[in-house]
Amino acid sequence: MVKVPPNTYAHENQLLLAVDCVIFGYQDGELKLLIFKREVEPLAGQWSLIGRIVEKNEAIEEAAHKVLKDITGLDKVFLEQLYSFGSVSRDPGARVVSIVYWSLTQSTANQEIKIADHEAQWVSFNEIPQLVLDHNQMVKMAIEKLREYARYRPIGFELLPSQFTLPQLLKVYEAIYQRKIDDRNFRKKMLASGLLIKLDKKDKSTSKKGAFLYKFDRKKYKLLLQQGYWFEV
Amino acid sequence: MVKVPPNTYAHENQLLLAVDCVIFGYQDGELKLLIFKREVEPLAGQWSLIGRIVEKNEAIEEAAHKVLKDITGLDKVFLEQLYSFGSVSRDPGARVVSIVYWSLTQSTANQEIKIADHEAQWVSFNEIPQLVLDHNQMVKMAIEKLREYARYRPIGFELLPSQFTLPQLLKVYEAIYQRKIDDRNFRKKMLASGLLIKLDKKDKSTSKKGAFLYKFDRKKYKLLLQQGYWFEV
DNA sequence: AGCAATAAGCGTAGTATGTACGTTTAAAAT
DNA sequence: ATTTTAAACGTACATACTACGCTTATTGCT
Numbered sequence: 001m002v003k004v005p006p007n008t009y010a011h012e013n014q015l016l017l018a019v020d021c022v023i024f025g026y027q028d029g030e031l032k033l034l035i036f037k038r039e040v041e042p043l044a045g046q047w048s049l050i051g052r053i054v055e056k057n058e059a060i061e062e063a064a065h066k067v068l069k070d071i072t073g074l075d076k077v078f079l080e081q082l083y084s085f086g087s088v089s090r091d092p093g094a095r096v097v098s099i100v101y102w103s104l105t106q107s108t109a110n111q112e113i114k115i116a117d118h119e120a121q122w123v124s125f126n127e128i129p130q131l132v133l134d135h136n137q138m139v140k141m142a143i144e145k146l147r148e149y150a151r152y153r154p155i156g157f158e159l160l161p162s163q164f165t166l167p168q169l170l171k172v173y174e175a176i177y178q179r180k181i182d183d184r185n186f187r188k189k190m191l192a193s194g195l196l197i198k199l200d201k202k203d204k205s206t207s208k209k210g211a212f213l214y215k216f217d218r219k220k221y222k223l224l225l226q227q228g229y230w231f232e233v
Numbered sequence: 234m235v236k237v238p239p240n241t242y243a244h245e246n247q248l249l250l251a252v253d254c255v256i257f258g259y260q261d262g263e264l265k266l267l268i269f270k271r272e273v274e275p276l277a278g279q280w281s282l283i284g285r286i287v288e289k290n291e292a293i294e295e296a297a298h299k300v301l302k303d304i305t306g307l308d309k310v311f312l313e314q315l316y317s318f319g320s321v322s323r324d325p326g327a328r329v330v331s332i333v334y335w336s337l338t339q340s341t342a343n344q345e346i347k348i349a350d351h352e353a354q355w356v357s358f359n360e361i362p363q364l365v366l367d368h369n370q371m372v373k374m375a376i377e378k379l380r381e382y383a384r385y386r387p388i389g390f391e392l393l394p395s396q397f398t399l400p401q402l403l404k405v406y407e408a409i410y411q412r413k414i415d416d417r418n419f420r421k422k423m424l425a426s427g428l429l430i431k432l433d434k435k436d437k438s439t440s441k442k443g444a445f446l447y448k449f450d451r452k453k454y455k456l457l458l459q460q461g462y463w464f465e466v
Numbered sequence: 467a468g469c470a471a472t473a474a475g476c477g478t479a480g481t482a483t484g485t486a487c488g489t490t491t492a493a494a495a496t
Numbered sequence: 497a498t499t500t501t502a503a504a505c506g507t508a509c510a511t512a513c514t515a516c517g518c519t520t521a522t523t524g525c526t
Contacts, residue, residue, distance in 0.1 A: 211474060420503090440501065
């Protein structure tokens with residue numbers, strides 16, 4: 001008699017899988033979170049992260065990308081998986097496991113988001129309202145991740161337009177860490193990293209002297225990453 | 234006419250959700266990975282991580298804990314979520330999204346694992362065979378996580394018995410980083426952290442002089458963590 | 467034309483932290 | 497008593513981080 005191995009897949013599975021996105025932006029010297037009025041029952045009309053159920057024929061990462069693009073129109077932005085939330089009763093509507101992604105969007109692009117269409121809104125970190133389900137916990141974790149990440153990855157660039165000045169970049173980091181950072185030491189460290197390409201243009205919107213514009217050297221960064229690069233502000 | 238909000242949950246969902254565990258141990262001065270002969274079709278009989286489908290009425294973390302306890306008998310070990318893998322065709326048997334956890338088991342406990350029952354086996358890092366599906370990728374990511382984590386969290390203790398000597402701990406770190414670490418500097422840094430409690434006992438199994446035994450001060454560690462503690466070997 | 471005002475940019479001294487490496491100590495075996 | 501071996505301790509040097517003072521470029525005002 002031949003022993004037939006059991007089939008794991010013989011399950012009466014009634015779980016649903018969702019993706020939710022924690023979307024960060026940077027405006028007016030402050031870090032912001034993008035939230036929405038939930039459109040579906042239960043809890044329709046309440047503030048929520050943006051997300052939806054994952055289809056059978058789509059990869060989870062793909063679903064996250066689509067969700068982000070639908071709402072922001074943005075395509076090539078920083079988007080990484082954060083954590084999966086799967087307690088049994090986290091959603092009163094059904095058994096839904098949510099895989100959460102977090103995203104950083106460029107300052108310039110933020111303006112173009114079709115906020116009206118989706119009843120979406122940017123809110124400052126210290127004005128985040130109560131969100132549905134466990135979404136506040138997701139945001140909390142994402143903020144921690146942002147700070148942790150910023151300790152060893154040059155992440156500030158993801159929140160600024162592709163051309164930016166050193167004082168602008170400094171302010172992004174001050175917003176992330178919620179503390180004053182010495183501008184002279186910051187400048188020294190940033191330039192020493194070799195990841196900034198100085199342009200011949202100046203931005204004179206904030207001073208008479210004007211501050212030089214820089215771009216981030218993504219190619220060089222990728223190279224350094226492979227060599228076990230460690231960055232710290 | 235009242236506008237009825239759509240219901241997100243009205244989905245013909247045929248996704249399956251699984252948990253898989255990357256289980257690390259430390260024996261004979263080497264880091265080891267626990268692998269198994271897969272019991273279910275497709276690919277039955279091939280090497281694999283341990284895991285299974287998540288039931289509708291169980292939390293994902295709970296499922297991971299159970300999987301780990303079933304195989305190792307261990308209850309209170311280091312177990313953290315690593316990453317979720319969800320490409321469409323990762324599993325030829327069905328559309329399965331896998332949430333991966335990683336675990337560190339204590340050296341003493343490793344012996345007690347009912348290896349025979351499950352056709353399980355500890356393998357050294359440099360002898361990891363080809364595993365089913367995307368399991369090798371999971372392991373690779375877990376190893377990277379282990380190294381990254383060890384940079385800022387005192388993780389070595391999780392792999393040793395509750396009482397250990399400094400030379401033993403040093404060897405764990407050398408195994409993690411795959412390089413020689415200066416024993417004098419290591420000792421200095423470890424003791425300076427204040428996280429080691431020196432005992433009055435000595436372990437004389439490896440030298441005539443004997444090395445003092447220590448325990449890890451978990452309470453103090455939790456306290457420090459809340460204050461934004463950063464550890465580095 | 468010259469001077470004040472202001473943000474941007476540059477430089478240095480002091481402190482702390484990490485690294486390299488030599489020396490001493492405890493216990494057992496001879 | 498002497499040798500042997502791992503364990504434990506100590507110090508000097510180099511590197512990196514921090515704090516803070518000074519100069520520069522430009523505009524607007526007198």
